[in-house]
Amino acid sequence: MESETQMTDVAGSLPAGSRAAKLAALAQSVFFLERRIRLLDIGEDVVALSPLESLLVRHIDLDPGITPSTLSRKLGLSSGNTATALRSLEANGLVTKVAGKDDRRRSHLGLTDRAHHEIARVRAAWARHLDPLVPAGADLDAVLEVLDGITTGLESGPMS
Template identity: 45%
Template sequence: MEGELADLAEAIIGVARELRLRLDSTAASDADIVELTASEAHLMRHIDHHPGVTPSDLARATGLQRSNMSTALRSLENRGFVERRADPHDARGVNLYPTDRAAENLKRLRRQWAQLMDNGLRGDRQGAAAAKALLERVEAALTADRLG
C-alpha cells in the first residue's frame, strides 16, 4: 500500500510538471495569458477560492514565508491581478480580491489545462471526476493537518 500511495504522489508531481512545461511552450501562442510564478499561482488560487481573505490568513493558508508571500503579492497587485480593499469590519485591515483581469487570465489558463488534460487522456474522461474528488479530499486533509 505504501508503494502505491508513493506512486500516486509521484504521478501527481509528474502530471503537474508536464502541464507546466506544456503551458510554458503554448503560452507564446496565447499572448493574452500572463504567466505566473509558482508562488504567485499558489496565492491566486487561494484568493480566487477565498475572495476577501486577509494577508495574514493568506500567509497561514498557503504556508508561504511572509517575505515570499509579500513579494509575490506585490507582483500580483502591480500586474493588476489582486486588489486590496479596506476591511468593512476593521478599518485598519485589508482584504484581498481577484480582479477581472485575473478572472480572464484564469479562464484562458483553464481552457488550456482542459485541452492538455483531454489530450493526455486521449479523450477518455472516465474516472476524471473520481480522480478530482480524491485529489480534493487529499488536499483538504493535508492542508487541515498542516494548519492543525
C-alpha cells in the first residue's frame, strides 16, 4: 500500500514522481495531518476550540492588533462567521477587543494571558506526541522553511 506522501491524484493526471505530483501529495499529507493532529490527546482541561476558532487564535497570535475585518479578509471568511467565532473566544477568556486609538469604531484583537498559556500547553503536547515519530536527524528547519514559504505565499495571494 502506498503511503499518503506517495499518492498521486485519483484521476492519474499528474505524472508519478513529477514535481506537480509531489506538490499535490504534500498538500494532501498536510490536509490529512491536520485532522490527525486535531485528534491527539492534548489534555482534558485544555479549552476545546473549533477548527475555525483555532485558526483565528493562530492568526491573532501571529498578528496581534489585527482588526476583525482584516482577519476575515485574510482568511477568506464572512464577517458574520468571524464575529460569531470571536464572541465565543471572548466568552472563553481567550481574545480581547480593544478600541482603536485613532478610530474608536475599529477594534483590534489580542490574546489574553490565558490564551498564551493554553497555546503553550497545546504546543508542548504536540511536541510530546510528534517527537517519537520524527527521526532525530530530520532537518526540521528545512521542513519549516518550506511550509512557512507555502503559508506565506498562500496568505499573500488571492483567495481562490
